[in-house]
Amino acid sequence: MKNYSKPVLDGRRIWTTPEKEIYSSGHLACPGCGVAISARTALKVFGKKTILVVPACCFAVIDGPFPYSAAGVPLLHCAFESAAATASGVRAALDQMKINDINVVAWAGDGGTYDIGLQALSAAAERNENMIYVCYDNEAYMNTGIQRSSATPAGAWTTTTPAYPGKPERKKDLASIMIAHKIPYFATASISYMNDFIDKFRKAKDIKGFRFIHLLSPCAPGWKHAESDTIELGFLAVRSRIFPLFEVENNKWKITYNPHPTSINKYLDLQGRFKHVKGEDIKAIQTEVDKRWEELCEKCDLPSQINPPEQPVQHTRNQVLSKEQFQEVLSKHFINFSDNENELAYQMLKSLWLDKSYSHFSDEELICNIIARVQMCDCT
Amino acid sequence: MKNLKTPLQQSGINVPISGQSLKTTAENKTGIWRNVEPFYLDRISPCAQVCLSGHDIPVIIELVYENKFEEALKILRLANPLPASTGRVCPAPCESSCLRKSLGGSVSIKQIERFLGDFAIENRIFCLSKGPHRGRIAIIGAGPAGISAAYFLAIKGYFVTVFEEKKKAGGLLRYGIPSFRLPKRILDRELEIVFKQLPVEFIYEKRITKDYEKLLRQFDSVIITCGKSISQIPDIPGAGEKMSGLTFLEQINNGDSQPLSGSVAVIGGGSTAFDCARSALRLGCDSTIYYRRSKKEMPAFEHDITEGLEEGIQIVENVIPIQIDKNGDYKITFAKTTSKDRKSAVKIIPNSEFAVTTDHILFATGEKQEHLFNKVQKETGGIDVSQTYRTSDPKLFAAGDVTVMAPGTVAGAILQGRLTATSVHNYLNKTTEPHPAKIPHLRGAKDDGTTIEKINLNYFQELRRSAQKATDIKSRLKNFDEISSTLNENSVAWEVKRCFSCGTCVYCSNCMNYCPDNAISFDSSKKRFSVNLDYCKGCLICVKECPRHCMGSKYAAA
């Protein structure tokens, strides 16, 4: 499988979706809605041969009232608690009709996933139903007007946790629940990290069996943030490690983006729902975030580095990496080059590794540099 | 069956029994929700804003990014015919204001320019005239300003005759700046590819003085670009014309230099001083620069000072020569001074005199314009010109260091040459075009600049600036060979990758792809994005997520 991640963020070729637009304008999402962007992008990846199953949630409204539908693919509205079961039925019927080139996608909110739909979800996961279940997590019941769900994070204001200090309980760890089902694929994703997002959807599309994608989905009216901050919040959530990007494939855990951590303050500051959260409360949230990150790192076999040094440590290079070692480094960068590209990259490495004018580059940077160059060449 | 029609059915509306939706939401014009509205607007990048010859830097860089070197060169040549030269000698204020500075160091803009210049030379990409041929223009002085004016007029189709008192063209590029900074070979080849196919005639060893008025009659228009050719030697006992630094440099550049030995005292603090001192080092001397103000007040370019110090030049600050005695070697008497800034006069500290003996003295205390063109030139100082580089005589124009607007840099002279060419063109065609644009670009209007706060750093990671390869110090001093080499293609690729393209849309499509309402589309024939106001809800995600500040927003009642 071709891997599409770009290791060097140069702000130009940020996106790699050649697929056709499917989702239609004129839908009913609030201005700046994160779900609308996710759905639009996911549909591009899934393509026309997709059936969406949508329980009660904002997205059910967004798609449009009779006689409209924005989705551009068949979409079945189902009962709030029944997305996974209904989607199972769709798949069963397709199987009976011997149709196997259609993606069956359940697209549900956090309420429909963490709470009321968890039972059906667990069952479908246990049966390893051949579907992709996407939970767009806006951390509350938004459709009904911002009520607490088990996905609401501690401290958040909602209409049903109106008093200080907001919701007292911590957010349910749904990832662990889902992964415990030993499903073939689990991933978290954020539209802010779009290439990672697209990679994961592509990967999910290609896998058979039960696939679960957890999206953090900023909601301007619900989180009380500026409509234009939707993407920024995704960046901050990932970077502050409140919402780590990782995936679990065949029981192998992998952090797909290991950010240099920033404090959670800016993330909280941008959101009115955390307005009252100050001092000790922030510390408590940070402690929880750090703890979860450490747990995650342990599962991914990574040193956790709660506070890694600001700059990558520099060292003098002496011996050129062997081809195998280089391959290993490349795979750490999620790079999957063709043979030609590999060869070219290694030649470049050999010529640049001991070159003095690159001695101020860290190993990491030099390798990124090489990857960037190879990506610019036409090696076919 | 009995009539089972429902009321809606009877009125012709058929709602499917299962209530299925059959249409897309496209009918639903969500634009009416909006109270703010995004729009596209490229901005002048901070680098381009300060670029001395007005390059549209991010556009050039973008083309290099796409490996379209020839196209990049084309854009570059819209502003500058001599990138191989400026790419070597320009003080590059663009790099100082480059927004990438804080994220791995500024982009090597100058090196990219140099790379493109060398690319043109190596691939012999000639400049061509667009015609139709008309009008004859005379240019006096083949320095950067004259060359630039000649080039821009010639490509527009004018026949240009350039009168130059020296044996070759280039002005201070050739006779001032030493070869270790700008090899003559590069200059020669660059001039060749620029002029070989253009209707420009160079008449060398022809010094124009009073006869410029004759030219005014023979030609449709005349441009004076004589630069500043006279060394200003301070009026102190013992100082004389033969101690001119400029003359010394000219000799070296002509290849007439003899090996020197002993010590050289260079008086001054500008480029000339450093070039003299560094040349003297190469001829085998110890060089010391004596400057009347402090080091940080030196008018020399930063690269002069850093490279000079690297090579072993001594600098003595805050001293002023008051007397020179020759007795075999020289004895210079200095007084110590205090200085505040570059503008106010220095104060001599009473009774602070001291003497220095040295084998050679070079004065690099500034140059001034020759008084040749009495009608348009005051007794002292440069030629008075308007904003459009016109003198009081409507047929006569002037640009470069010879004018009161003396740019003092090669790139600045090139800009003036270009703007003058446009003015001449306007004059001859009786057009009243406004003052010609500083930055020629192809993409419509641009707004004011942008700042680092407006760059969305989420899309850029820290990438360090590539180091330029330079000859080690010891071998440098053995000859006048160029000390630095042009970045190779790989490093240039890396450098262009580092550019934010501040304010210039590079079609990353982020705005389009992040629009929740799918309200942005790209017209590939026009190479333009546009917002579909039928659907835009005004969330302004597009504006915020443009990595490089190419969008803006305004209040808009729907």
Added chain:
Amino acid sequence: MPRHELLTGNEAVAHAVAMAKADVIGIYPITPQTTIIEEICNLAANKTFSPKIVHVESEHSAMATIIGAAFTGVRTFTATSSQGLALMHELLHWAAGGRLPIVLANVNRAMAPGWSIWTDQNDSLSQRDTGWMQFYCESAQEVLDTIFLAYRVSEQVLIPSMVVLDAFVLSHTSEPVEIPDNETINKFLPNFTPSFKLDIDNPCSFGALLRPQFYQEVRHKLNDAMSEALIKINESDKLWKQLTGREWGIVTEYRADDADYLFVTSATTASTAKPVIDKLRKEGLKIGLIKIRVFRPFPFEQVKKYLTKCKRAIIFDRNISYGHHGIFAQEIKSALYGVKNSPEILCYTGGLGGKDITPQLIEETIIKGTKTKLNGSLFEWI
């Protein structure tokens, strides 16, 4: 050629579903329904038919699953009882509102608390207003035949069907059953071709928000389709008679022609009542029996036709609407409102939670019903 087998009511359901070649079946156990899904699994295991059986985690999901499948355009089935049916409640609306021709077998079982696994009709009658057709069966043969009829009519009018059978007395009691051959079934029940479905070539959404100007419209159509269903049931019954010699009617009568008194009931109680009617006839009482087989759509005309001929109707309900009385009785009364020659009506409820309904009990009820002096309406527990 038809064959004969000894089948319980539940086995009859399973065999019929297999012969109807249901494609997707959601299964979840509950006594006394469980043997239906077990038998279905057996039939699938020995390749009698090859459905996709989805082993869901609840009746709720069983219904959700087959809703998904039905929307995708295939024939579906599930079976349940009491608590399971109640759990499905929201989705029963979803199935009917979505106009899906789903067939469900409900084995009547009393609702908890006070756990009971024995029969009464409160579970299915609680779902009266969900928009499903309901067929109450009396014998294993009727169950088998009704499953075919349910599919046929459901697919014609696009309304889901609930085939109801009593716990144990029918569900677990073996009777000889004539099983028609496949050719007959094919004639009666053509392959399902949905008139709408989730189709990637014609993408539309199903179940989107219906604003007030549209909602009632859609419900109006559902109700119209219910009326049409009665006609289709009748037609299908006639066709079935042609093919197999059997017909089950909508409302059936036994010795009701010249009866002064009519004993009105449903499901297996009717079987128990027949010998009692015979006995009382012999003793000189002009009594007859009316069995209501199709409860939804409610057969107003048939009920009127039979009941206006008698003086007094004795209605026996194995169900209760608390605060009112038996549900069949309510419905019959409402059907006769303002009708000329309406009989006197006596309402009895008995046999809840599997309480035995013996011939003696029925006889006592009838005697009581003929003797009671009526003063307004009468409701009594038996």
